[in-house]
Amino acid sequence: MSDKQKTLLCGDVNGNFNTLFSRVESIQKKSGAFDVLLCLGNFFGDDNSQLDAYKLGSRKVPIPTYVFGPTTSEHVPLYCEEGSEIVPNVVYMGKRGLFTTSSDVKIAYLTGLSRRELGKDIPMCTFEPSDCSAVRDACFRGQSEYRGVDILITSLWPNGIQQDENQKVEVDQGKLSDLIAWLSIHIKPRYHLVPAPEKYFERQPYRNLSIHQDFRECATRFLALAPVGNKAKEKWIYACSLQPISKMRVTDLLQGTTDETPCPYSADLLQQHQPGKVVKVSGNGQFFFNMDAEDEGGKRKRKGGENSERKKIDFSPDQCWFCLSSPTVEKHLVISVGTHCYLALPKGPLTPFHVLILPIAHHQSITKSPDEVIKEIKKYKEALLKFYMSMGKLAVYFERNYKTSHMQIQCVPVPQASASQILELFQDEAGINSIQLEVLPPYADVAQAALPGAPYFHAELPTGDQLFARARANFPLQFGRDVLSSPPILDCEDKADWRQCLLSREDEDLHVAKFRQKFKPFDFAAEEDSDSD
Structure with a gap:
């Protein structure tokens, strides 16, 4: 039995379920069965009628599929309880976390938009600096010698990843996040994947930094996948065969490549134990927020205050994931x-x-x-x-x-x-x-x-x-x-x-x-x- 996990990843699905799962079926006919499919970005779109056939059972999802948190409030009512199935064989994993597959592949994720960097809160679609810390801590828990994680999935791009002398990529400034850069440099993923709004982008691998000068860390491959079924025919599905980082030989993990580049993130991020505690302004205006800062009235800002616009989500028993009927x-x-x-x-x-x-x-x-x-x-x-x-x-x-x-x-x-x-x-x-x-x-x-x-x-x-x-x-x-x-x-x-x-x-x-x-x-x-x- 192979100790590698055959993994498929795709960009924003945007409701194109038939296109996605038909492509998965054709890939499996050609290359054999894959273990999991990870859907980056928005799973739902403006028209989700194609999902009805999968709910009724007339069409089947061909592979265990994992979906992560939304980035738009209009999609929030379409998601189910964390850990439940949206349709058979499609599990909603929530906004943040770390899970280990049956093949021992560790997948960390923090999806949605940054409330601090966005400047406003969109219930269930935004994350805090504390969410970054929680994901980092989950990755470190129980490990005396931390190597890294196999996959990191985020909705936002880490600020700095776009700065590469060998490649040019245009990224909306609103899609770049210092918080995600902090998370990535700390947990050291072998693969960091994000959804791309239009074009596929694969950066040359970069070597992660270490707090010890003489210690060599693993390298990271950063990929941005285009939306499923996009008209420009940009690459929207990616296949890889992963040996879990926990089972890799150290010599293989640290082996360099001819196209390897230095780490695109500032070494100062490794010294920041908690994100958001230190104000740090970069050249393009991105910054970490001081979580203890006072607002104009001299009081510390609090979530859920008078100006909070959180909306209570109504649940229908017919759509409840635990009602037996x-x-x-x-x-x-x-x-x-x-x-x-x-x-x-x-x-x-x-x-x-x-x-x-x-x-x-x-x-x-x-x-x-x-x-x-x-x-x-x-x-x-x-x-x-x-x-x-x-x-x-x-x-x-x-x-x-x-x-x-x-x-x-x-x-x-x-x-x-x-x-x-x-x-x-x-x-x-x-x-x-x-x-x-x-x-x-x-x-x-x-x-x-x-x-x-x-x-x-x-x-x-x-x-x-x-x-x-x-x-x-x-x-x-x-x-x-x-x-x-x-x-x-x-x-x-x-x-x-x-x-x-x-x-x-x-x-x-x-x-x-x-x-x-x-x-x-x-x-x-x-x-x-x-x-x-």
């Missing part, structure tokens, strides 16, 4: 179906027996669910606890009612020996993230602590303790996973972010089949079905 639900992940709730395997599970409890109908959180749903949630929790105990494990349940549209209760089996440490580890992580974490009184109900409709985080521990936090702006989305993946509990920090441990469809099917078989003696829903027969 929705045509978009990933039914191959379903393990058990009750009267009001069901169990499903999560994307990127922490353990093979990590599972979600979800309401069949559309309810956003447990605090807004009817009594019959809450009653069946408790039945599933009791059944799962007995199931976990049969394997010598205990259960942790947690719910994040923040940036979600459909209630999901995470159920994770943990070693019995870790039970006494979990509360302290949650409190430590809360302190690091400046989260006010409360231990609720015995027998308290989360609905008594949370205001109606307010975002929150809630966890139930094996000791019987209940933890509650009000989810403020920038609440860490992986808070619960960060704690449970730590060495004292599950010792799998590489799985803190679900995008780093995604399973193939075949592995998901195997996990679900194994879970169903082992859970069958504890599944009250299966017993009720057999009684009715």
Whole structure:
């Protein structure tokens, strides 16, 4: 079996789904099967009617396809929950992150426009300097000797990449970003790919800089792919065969090429531990912002203030990715179906027996669910606890009612020996993230602590303790996973972010089949079905 991943990448799709997937099919007929397709830039366009055939199943996406965040507000309602399928075999990965494929290829991404450099906020389409830091930190996590990542995907071009004596390229100044340059020089991607508005551009590879003078770093190839099906017939799809950087010999990784150029970015960027903290004006007026700067009134600017124009996104149950009646639900992940709730395997599970409890109908959180749903949630929790105990494990349940549209209760089996440490580890992580974490009184109900409709985080521990936090702006989305993946509990920090441990469809099917078989003696829903027969 080859240890290389055959990867396809394309520019802005702009709704040209038939052109894209027909080309992929022809490439695979000629060159053999590819492992993944990564779509840069805008997936949707002004006319997305071609997608209907893929939703209905009359046409099929021929390859696992990953789509990233939008850059225009008009497209925001067309995207689904992060980690869910837009159509079968097309997964929306969100705005930022790092995920590791089954072939161990590491793909970092930060898409959308820079709010700081754009000068305004477009909800779900813009990123902050803190997003750059989060991606950098995810790449560095758990690595004593950092080599780099295999692929970096961004919507904006890194400022400086256009400055090349051997090649001329015209780039709209609004598409150049110092923040992306900062991210690129820090994480050292082997391939950095962006969408091009019109023309294909491939820069000569450049050697990354090191903070140590005598240390040699890997080289980066920068490519900009034209829009899918463009009339000028500029190159819009790119194929490569990648050996993961983690498995490459150092001599191969550091080998030079005859067309190699120096790094186009300023060495000063390596000295800036956090982007946006230092004001740095370049010749063309691009700059980093001082995040602690005051506005005209002498007060620090805050997101979501009086001038914020964030719009609440309405979700239709027919389009919800977790309503069991929705045509978009990933039914191959379903393990058990009750009267009001069901169990499903999560994307990127922490353990093979990590599972979600979800309401069949559309309810956003447990605090807004009817009594019959809450009653069946408790039945599933009791059944799962007995199931976990049969394997010598205990259960942790947690719910994040923040940036979600459909209630999901995470159920994770943990070693019995870790039970006494979990509360302290949650409190430590809360302190690091400046989260006010409360231990609720015995027998308290989360609905008594949370205001109606307010975002929150809630966890139930094996000791019987209940933890509650009000989810403020920038609440860490992986808070619960960060704690449970730590060495004292599950010792799998590489799985803190679900995008780093995604399973193939075949592995998901195997996990679900194994879970169903082992859970069958504890599944009250299966017993009720057999009684009715």
